[in-house]
Amino acid sequence: MNEDFWKDKYPAGIAAEINPDEYPNIQAVLKQSCQRFANKPAFSNLGKTITYGELYELSGAFAA
8 A cells, every 4th residue: 555545635734644752652642632622522421421621630530
């Protein structure tokens, strides 16, 4: 398969290349994403919705 096959398939504003050194680990990606989208809905189930901010807080409490 051609290495550049997907480059024209990404929506506008989505980079086709990433910087693998931008984040030291997956937890850093999750933390930045949850902070960036803190007020947006992350998950809905059985009539309850939590935001990304709540998801981050709840997952930290669960991990502790």
